[in-house]
Amino acid sequence: LAAMPTPPSATARDEPVIRDRGDACPGALRLHAADDGYLARVRIPGGLLTAGQASVLALAADRFGDGHLELTSRGNVQLRGLADGCGAGLAELLDGAGLLPAPGHERVRNIVATPMSGILSPDRPHVTPWVRELDRLLCASTRAAALSGRFLFAVDDGRGDVCALDPDVTVLGRPQGRALIRLGAACGAVEVDAPDAPRAALVAAEYFLDSADAAGTRAWRVSELPAVHALESREFTLRLAAAGIAATPVAEVAWPYAPPPRPWGPGVGDRTPLCVLPPLGRLTTDQWLVLVRVADAGAEGEGAGELRITPWRSIVLPRASTRRPVDGYAQLESAGLSVAPDGPWGSVTACTGRPGCAKALSDVRADARAVVDTPVEAPAGPAGAPVHWSGCERRCGHPRGTAWVDLVATPDGYRLDGRPVPSNELATAVADARSQPRLSEDAVKK
Numbered sequence: 001l002a003a004m005p006t007p008p009s010a011t012a013r014d015e016p017v018i019r020d021r022g023d024a025c026p027g028a029l030r031l032h033a034a035d036d037g038y039l040a041r042v043r044i045p046g047g048l049l050t051a052g053q054a055s056v057l058a059l060a061a062d063r064f065g066d067g068h069l070e071l072t073s074r075g076n077v078q079l080r081g082l083a084d085g086c087g088a089g090l091a092e093l094l095d096g097a098g099l100l101p102a103p104g105h106e107r108v109r110n111i112v113a114t115p116m117s118g119i120l121s122p123d124r125p126h127v128t129p130w131v132r133e134l135d136r137l138l139c140a141s142t143r144a145a146a147l148s149g150r151f152l153f154a155v156d157d158g159r160g161d162v163c164a165l166d167p168d169v170t171v172l173g174r175p176q177g178r179a180l181i182r183l184g185a186a187c188g189a190v191e192v193d194a195p196d197a198p199r200a201a202l203v204a205a206e207y208f209l210d211s212a213d214a215a216g217t218r219a220w221r222v223s224e225l226p227a228v229h230a231l232e233s234r235e236f237t238l239r240l241a242a243a244g245i246a247a248t249p250v251a252e253v254a255w256p257y258a259p260p261p262r263p264w265g266p267g268v269g270d271r272t273p274l275c276v277l278p279p280l281g282r283l284t285t286d287q288w289l290v291l292v293r294v295a296d297a298g299a300e301g302e303g304a305g306e307l308r309i310t311p312w313r314s315i316v317l318p319r320a321s322t323r324r325p326v327d328g329y330a331q332l333e334s335a336g337l338s339v340a341p342d343g344p345w346g347s348v349t350a351c352t353g354r355p356g357c358a359k360a361l362s363d364v365r366a367d368a369r370a371v372v373d374t375p376v377e378a379p380a381g382p383a384g385a386p387v388h389w390s391g392c393e394r395r396c397g398h399p400r401g402t403a404w405v406d407l408v409a410t411p412d413g414y415r416l417d418g419r420p421v422p423s424n425e426l427a428t429a430v431a432d433a434r435s436q437p438r439l440s441e442d443a444v445k446k
Contacts, residue, residue: 019218025149027107028094031087036356037066038082040090042099043106046113046131046155047075047309051296054307056097058285058292064090069288071281071313073349073397074152075112080356102139107149109135112165115310116261117157119273119318124157125173125194131155134171134198143206148220151208153201160256164401165311168222169204171197172255180253183208183231184222190237190247203243207236259402260312262346263339266322266329274320274328277338279345279372280365281313290335294328297321312399313349344372350389351396353409360391362409367426374427385434405433 025041026032032039042057049057057077061069066081082090094100102109111131118126134153138144154167163170163182170182172189179197180189183204192200208231212219215229222231233249240247261275276291283291295317296305308316321328329339338345351357353364368389386404390396393408407430408415413423421429 023148035358040079042077043109045109045111045135049307051292051305053097054292058288075309075311105139108147111153112162112311113155114157115308115316127155127157137202150220159258161258188251192247196245270323271319274317277314287335294320297326347386353391364389364391371427376427376431
C-alpha cells in the first residue's frame, strides 16, 4: 500500500520546526500570566457541557476571575483576570463538576465536533458518543499525555464543518456505519467500522508521537513533522491491525465542506434547537446563566439541558425552551446575545487585545464594536465573510477553513488585507472587504 498522498501545501515540512522547549499552552491547571491577571483554559471535548457544568464555570468566573467567560476557536472556555494563588481552589471546583477527569491529560483533550450532530440531520451519524469515547480513551492512555496542548482531533458527522479546521486527526462519519480516519491534511484516509473510530483516532495520535520522537524536533502537530518522518497509510494500517481494528486505505477522498452554523431565528414549538452568538465570543456570567436557564428549563429527553460550544465562538442549545416554561428566545435577545440570522455580530471575531495582552497594539474589541456600531451602506454582492481583528502579527484565534477579512493592528493604525486603512475609513473598508474576502499575503504565509 502506498503512502497517503498529500497536497503540496500540506506536505510535511522540508525544513522542520525544531524547538528547544516544551509546549506552554495554558490549561485549567497550568495558568497563564496575562496583563489582566492569570488565565485558565478549560478543555471542553466536543464543546459538550451539561447545564450543571456550565453553572460551575460561571461560579468559577465570579469567584476567581473577572466575571466573564470567553469562547475559543477550539470550542473551549477561558476564564480571565484570575487572582494569584487561586489554582487549587479552581481545580477543586472544576474537578467536582467532572471538568477535570484526568489532571495529567487535561491539556490534550482538544476535540472539536460537529455541533449540529444528532439535531437536524437524522440521516447522518450521531458523533457525540464518539467524542465521549475518544475523550475516555485519551484520558486512559499514558502515551497520550505526551501530546501537546495544540494537537487537535476533529469528529465530523460527514457534513464537513469541523474537518476544515486544520485538525491533526480527523474522524469523518460515512454512511452504512463506517468512518474515515485522516492523518493531518492528507488527501486520502483509512476507512474503519464506526464503532472502531475513537480507538483508531487514538492509534493515529500515538503513531504521531512515535514519529515525533523519531524526528527529535519536538513537533507539536502533524504538519510540523519533517518529510522523512511523515505519517504513511501503510504504517497506520499495520498499527490499526495490531490493535485489532480492520482498516481499508482510501487513496483519494472528496473531503466535504460546510459553513459553520449561524443563528437561524426562533423556530417553532415549545422546544427547538437554537444557535446563539455572543458578541466577540465573550459573555458576562449573567449572560451565561441565561443560556443555562434556557437550555435547562423543564429539561427532559435527549439534548435537553445541554450546551454545545462551537469552534466558531457560538453556542448551540439542542433543545432550548423557546415558549414554555420560559420564552428563551426573548430572554437571550434581552441579554444582548445574537439569535437572529441577520445580526450584526455574525462572523466578527477578535483576539484579546489590550489591556489583557502585552503584545497587542490596540484595544481590538473596542475597535470592532465601534465599527459594528457604525452604519454604512452595504455594498452590492454577497456579504458576511468572517472578519478577524488582531492586536498584533500573531493573529491569535483567526478563522480557519475559509477566506476571512484580515485586520491587524500596527503602531500606525490598522492594516486590512495587507494595506493600511485610515481610522475614519475602517467601517466602509471592512464592509467592502466582507463582500470580497481574501487573505492578505502575509496571512497566507503565516
